[in-house]
Amino acid sequence: MELLARAALTRVLEPGEERGGRWLREHGAVGLIRLLTGPEPEAAVLTGVRPDRLAGYRRRAALADPRRDLALAAAAGGRFVCPGSAEWPTQLDDLADARPVGLWLRGRPDLRTWALRSVAVVGARACTPYGAHMAQTLAAGLAERGWVVVSGAAYGIDGAAHRGALASGGATAAVLACGVDVSYPRGHAGLLGRIAGQGLVLGELPPGSHPTPSRFVLRNRVIAALTRGTVVVEAAHRSGSLVTARRAQQLGRFTMGVPGPATSGLSAGVHELLRGEAVLVSDAAEVVELVGSIGELAPERRGPVLARDLLDRATARVLEALPAGRPADVEELALASGTGTDEVIGRLYELHSLGFVERQGDVWQLSRQTPEARTQTGSARRGGR
Amino acid sequence: MELLARAALTRVLEPGEERGGRWLREHGAVGLIRLLTGPEPEAAVLTGVRPDRLAGYRRRAALADPRRDLALAAAAGGRFVCPGSAEWPTQLDDLADARPVGLWLRGRPDLRTWALRSVAVVGARACTPYGAHMAQTLAAGLAERGWVVVSGAAYGIDGAAHRGALASGGATAAVLACGVDVSYPRGHAGLLGRIAGQGLVLGELPPGSHPTPSRFVLRNRVIAALTRGTVVVEAAHRSGSLVTARRAQQLGRFTMGVPGPATSGLSAGVHELLRGEAVLVSDAAEVVELVGSIGELAPERRGPVLARDLLDRATARVLEALPAGRPADVEELALASGTGTDEVIGRLYELHSLGFVERQGDVWQLSRQTPEARTQTGSARRGGR
Numbered sequence: 001m002e003l004l005a006r007a008a009l010t011r012v013l014e015p016g017e018e019r020g021g022r023w024l025r026e027h028g029a030v031g032l033i034r035l036l037t038g039p040e041p042e043a044a045v046l047t048g049v050r051p052d053r054l055a056g057y058r059r060r061a062a063l064a065d066p067r068r069d070l071a072l073a074a075a076a077g078g079r080f081v082c083p084g085s086a087e088w089p090t091q092l093d094d095l096a097d098a099r100p101v102g103l104w105l106r107g108r109p110d111l112r113t114w115a116l117r118s119v120a121v122v123g124a125r126a127c128t129p130y131g132a133h134m135a136q137t138l139a140a141g142l143a144e145r146g147w148v149v150v151s152g153a154a155y156g157i158d159g160a161a162h163r164g165a166l167a168s169g170g171a172t173a174a175v176l177a178c179g180v181d182v183s184y185p186r187g188h189a190g191l192l193g194r195i196a197g198q199g200l201v202l203g204e205l206p207p208g209s210h211p212t213p214s215r216f217v218l219r220n221r222v223i224a225a226l227t228r229g230t231v232v233v234e235a236a237h238r239s240g241s242l243v244t245a246r247r248a249q250q251l252g253r254f255t256m257g258v259p260g261p262a263t264s265g266l267s268a269g270v271h272e273l274l275r276g277e278a279v280l281v282s283d284a285a286e287v288v289e290l291v292g293s294i295g296e297l298a299p300e301r302r303g304p305v306l307a308r309d310l311l312d313r314a315t316a317r318v319l320e321a322l323p324a325g326r327p328a329d330v331e332e333l334a335l336a337s338g339t340g341t342d343e344v345i346g347r348l349y350e351l352h353s354l355g356f357v358e359r360q361g362d363v364w365q366l367s368r369q370t371p372e373a374r375t376q377t378g379s380a381r382r383g384g385r
Numbered sequence: 386m387e388l389l390a391r392a393a394l395t396r397v398l399e400p401g402e403e404r405g406g407r408w409l410r411e412h413g414a415v416g417l418i419r420l421l422t423g424p425e426p427e428a429a430v431l432t433g434v435r436p437d438r439l440a441g442y443r444r445r446a447a448l449a450d451p452r453r454d455l456a457l458a459a460a461a462g463g464r465f466v467c468p469g470s471a472e473w474p475t476q477l478d479d480l481a482d483a484r485p486v487g488l489w490l491r492g493r494p495d496l497r498t499w500a501l502r503s504v505a506v507v508g509a510r511a512c513t514p515y516g517a518h519m520a521q522t523l524a525a526g527l528a529e530r531g532w533v534v535v536s537g538a539a540y541g542i543d544g545a546a547h548r549g550a551l552a553s554g555g556a557t558a559a560v561l562a563c564g565v566d567v568s569y570p571r572g573h574a575g576l577l578g579r580i581a582g583q584g585l586v587l588g589e590l591p592p593g594s595h596p597t598p599s600r601f602v603l604r605n606r607v608i609a610a611l612t613r614g615t616v617v618v619e620a621a622h623r624s625g626s627l628v629t630a631r632r633a634q635q636l637g638r639f640t641m642g643v644p645g646p647a648t649s650g651l652s653a654g655v656h657e658l659l660r661g662e663a664v665l666v667s668d669a670a671e672v673v674e675l676v677g678s679i680g681e682l683a684p685e686r687r688g689p690v691l692a693r694d695l696l697d698r699a700t701a702r703v704l705e706a707l708p709a710g711r712p713a714d715v716e717e718l719a720l721a722s723g724t725g726t727d728e729v730i731g732r733l734y735e736l737h738s739l740g741f742v743e744r745q746g747d748v749w750q751l752s753r754q755t756p757e758a759r760t761q762t763g764s765a766r767r768g769g770r
Contacts, residue, residue, distance in 0.1 A: 259652070275671075
């Protein structure tokens with residue numbers, strides 16, 4: 001019921017609408033749907049909103065057909081997760097009343113575990129070749145180090161980041177400002193297909209929804225909240241990427257910027273960030289040094305965070321396929337586990353987030369340390385830097 | 386006597402030799418010369434150094450001929466200033482026992498007042514065209530805002546900085562690791578001549594001295610201490626410019642860096658600084674915003690720091706030549722004061738440091754505010770940024 005009500009509410013409330021978040025907190029999802037589809041005077045009194053201002057919400061609530069939306073999503077290989085779902089990334093709760101009502105997803109990996117080891121790489125649409133090169137290289141380096149690259153699937157920096165991660169056989173997630181079944185921008189239809197096949201495509205909007213300027217801006221808060229940190233590669237003054245970075249900062253996430261020539265207008269926004277709290281980063285190692293440093297969230301300091309027998313079947317099969325004492329590549333693991341390579345990649349990143357495996361370039365291996373030993377060497381490594 | 390003794394000691398002690406600084410503190414300059422040229426056992430006891438280790442100092446002290454050095458300097462249009470001289474820049478005292486024994490100078494301007502409003506612009510010898518462009522543009526912008534550009538006269542960034550300041554009719558000072566009558570590097574003989582004609586060439590070493598690797602390194606501490614802040618334009622890892630920047634930081638001066646492409650090895654050292662305490666700057670306005678912000682040293686917060694009748698004749702003549710109520714350019718002021726244009730530029734920068742005049746692009750005008758009014762608008766301007 002909760003999931004069905006929340007799926008319906010993604011048709012009623014706009015992303016990031018704090019008033020809606022307050023109603024949800026006060027009445028619950030099921031209660032809010034009942035309220036908005038019940039008698040008007042009662043709805044007006046209980047929401048504290050004048051009837052004429054409530055009309056749009058009531059109309060949308062009356063038209064919402066969550067079963068049909070869930071069926072549409074399922075037909076496109078998608079699903080819906082919401083607070084309370086096992087897959088819900090709880091760091092989104094930091095958004096308080098602006099927390100998404102739920103997320104529509106396409107792709108096999110588990111969003112919650114992926115988000116634990118994720119970094120956003122964002123930037124200008126009309127980027128320079130230098131910016132595209134840096135985004136691609138950074139994303140590839142992050143993927144090689146076992147980090148999930150999150151971006152917005154836009155032209156320019158976003159696309160280069162997704163491609164860099166994909167090209168190195170890595171994990172990437174696209175957060176959209178439209179339905180996850182909508183290809184926006186059109187020219188990225190192929191890319192979005194590859195991301196959904198090998199990673200995750202997600203967003204707050206129900207199937208078939210189209211992006212609007214305000215949806216782009218509000219999508220950025222999800223990118224900021226979902227990840228451990230945001231790297232801005234190129235951004236002019238007053239760019240949307242700076243909004244993502246500042247939101248990340250407000251949420252206590254790491255904010256990073258890639259420097260560029262002082263003569264480049266497309267680096268001016270990044271340099272503005274770097275004159276504030278953001279940290280200058282030149283490569284993936286510097287990003288990981290920063291985002292990997294907070295012990296509280298970092299699974300590598302604790303060893304596996306989940307008992308082996310709590311893993312779901314598909315993930316456990318990939319873990320069992322990993323040979324003892326030597327690394328293996330994705331193809332070997334796909335063969336050994338009887339699974340497709342895209343599926344294997346998704347599961348490996350989950351296992352990585354949970355502390356079971358490590359990535360070394362193109363191969364994966366079992367984590368060799370016990371939880372205790374990991375804590376010590378983890379600290380030693382950090383101290384040595 | 387003090388001046389003569391210190392001039393002699395520039396032949397005896399190497400730049401930055403802290404042991405020498407300690408002896409100077411204990412015995413005074415005259416006492417130290419007497420000690421080093423007197424009976425050996427007494428010298429050994431009073432300096433606390435074994436006779437064999439003292440031999441080099443004693444030999445150099447015996448050979449020193451400060452009158453001849455001063456005459457040589459004077460013949461080349463130079464002079465010698467030391468602690469206690471009216472022209473001594475007291476911020477060098479921050480170097481404690483590594484304070485220069487004295488400074489040999491070529492050029493008309495008053496070092497002490499020039500140093501009050503100076504910024505160092507330093508960087509790699511083998512710079513990129515981008516780096517040279519940034520150094521030149523920054524230096525021109527600083528000069529246009531009435532700041533003195535200090536650098537080391539090396540090839541690459543240093544040369545570009547001096548040229549940028551000269552080209553915009555501005556003030557620049559070169560701190561050498563050799564005698565001020567020695568053209569090093571050879572290819573900068575013409576540039577050094579122009580700097581001495583329009584600005585200042587200075588260094589710790591007596592006439593005819595040649596540079597050595599350690600003298601280059603120790604010269605950097607003078608650049609760092611003399612100026613309000615150091616901007617590094619391009620520098621590889623482990624570059625000498627980073628030494629200057631870190632020294633500036635230790636001395637409580639501002640340290641700044643110009644970003645460049647993350648793919649450029651010549652920006653890697655700068656980015657390293659920017660990941661620490663240094664502030665990213667993209668243009669002269671950002672440099673001035675920073676270095677102009679400390680009230681204690683900034684003359685613009687106090688209005689003129691010297692009574693008008695305490696100015697020396699030549700400076701007073703330029704001040705008198707300035708018309709009331711409108712700005713004038715250097716040519717007009719040269720004509721009105723009966724002085725050469727290079728001389729006028731030097732005096733104008735002194736007057737600027739002392740708070741009497743302001744530069745606006747190519748023209749100069751009397752400061753319009755009383756000392757009290759200046760303090761208020763000065764704070765308001767800073768607050769509004």
